[in-house]
Amino acid sequence: MRYPKVSECVDVFEALWPTALAESWDSVGLAVGDPDAEVRSILLALDPMDAVIAEAVVLGSDLVFNHHPLMLKPVKSVNAATLKGGAVHTLISNDIALFNAHTNADSARGGVSDVLISLLGIDDAQPLVPHGEGLTTGIGRVGDLATPTPVRDIARSLSNSLPRTTTGVRIAGDPAATVTRVAVCGGAGDSLFNEVRASGAEVYITADLRHHPATEARDTANRQEGRPQLIDVSHWASETVWLTAAAQQLETEFADRGLTVALQHSAVNTDPWVERY
Numbered sequence: 001m002r003y004p005k006v007s008e009c010v011d012v013f014e015a016l017w018p019t020a021l022a023e024s025w026d027s028v029g030l031a032v033g034d035p036d037a038e039v040r041s042i043l044l045a046l047d048p049m050d051a052v053i054a055e056a057v058v059l060g061s062d063l064v065f066n067h068h069p070l071m072l073k074p075v076k077s078v079n080a081a082t083l084k085g086g087a088v089h090t091l092i093s094n095d096i097a098l099f100n101a102h103t104n105a106d107s108a109r110g111g112v113s114d115v116l117i118s119l120l121g122i123d124d125a126q127p128l129v130p131h132g133e134g135l136t137t138g139i140g141r142v143g144d145l146a147t148p149t150p151v152r153d154i155a156r157s158l159s160n161s162l163p164r165t166t167t168g169v170r171i172a173g174d175p176a177a178t179v180t181r182v183a184v185c186g187g188a189g190d191s192l193f194n195e196v197r198a199s200g201a202e203v204y205i206t207a208d209l210r211h212h213p214a215t216e217a218r219d220t221a222n223r224q225e226g227r228p229q230l231i232d233v234s235h236w237a238s239e240t241v242w243l244t245a246a247a248q249q250l251e252t253e254f255a256d257r258g259l260t261v262a263l264q265h266s267a268v269n270t271d272p273w274v275e276r277y
């Protein structure tokens with residue numbers, strides 16, 4: 001067993017979360033780093049926030065693996081006085097590489113939405129928006145509960161199985177409605193209402209639901225059969241559960257290649273919301 005190079009880590013990430021599965025607008029892959037540098041430890045986090053990068057410096061991590069990209073929109077400079085430039089400077093001056101798998105990790109089998117829906121005991125979910133025909137990859141997931149369940153029981157179950165958050169778990173629609181077919185999209189999923197309705201889902205679990213998409217989705221539901229009911233969870237919580245599954249996949253994939261690397265979970269909670277009254 002030996003330590004991988006950054007390029008070999010990228011090969012492992014690519015095997016698990018192929019770049020080809022990413023949405024066209026996304027930014028995924030190696031954002032900062034020397035492909036030939038050796039990697040002894042990887043820090044896993046959702047967001048490349050300053051506190052996560054500072055943690056990587058303190059821990060002596062060689063690579064930060066994130067879900068969300070540091071530079072989703074193009075930047076015109078990496079001036080250290082700017083938000084993004086400052087992060088890039090800190091990473092380079094501490095020999096830390098930065099990699100992210102975003103919508104490719106949402107889309108992949110065993111990805112973000114697969115992990116989220118598996119919290120409800122659904123292990124055979126199908127993509128809401130398949131990536132190509134006949135494939136098991138794609139954005140969101142839809143599947144059936146073993147028994148019809150009131151929406152409020154699903155919300156309570158999620159509240160117990162997801163990490164505690166300030167914003168909690170919220171229901172729009174009828175909390176007492178009994179449902180079987182469940183759609184989920186980890187992270188912000190308010191662009192998928194048409195696909196959710198087409199899937200026959202009776203409840204839709206996602207994050208970052210805003211007032212207008214939520215009220216319009218409920219009015220649309222009320223003019224039809226009342227579905228889907230909506231459950232809104234914390235964006236951070238909906239995705240952070242995936243990191244544990246990702247670490248297990250990485251452990252196996254590195255070992256299969258005769259490579260050893262320490263995997264650490266960031267202790268920084270990057271959910272921005274800290275109090276509620």
Ligand SMILES: [Zn+2]
Nearest residue numbers: 187188235239
């Ligand atoms: Zn997200």
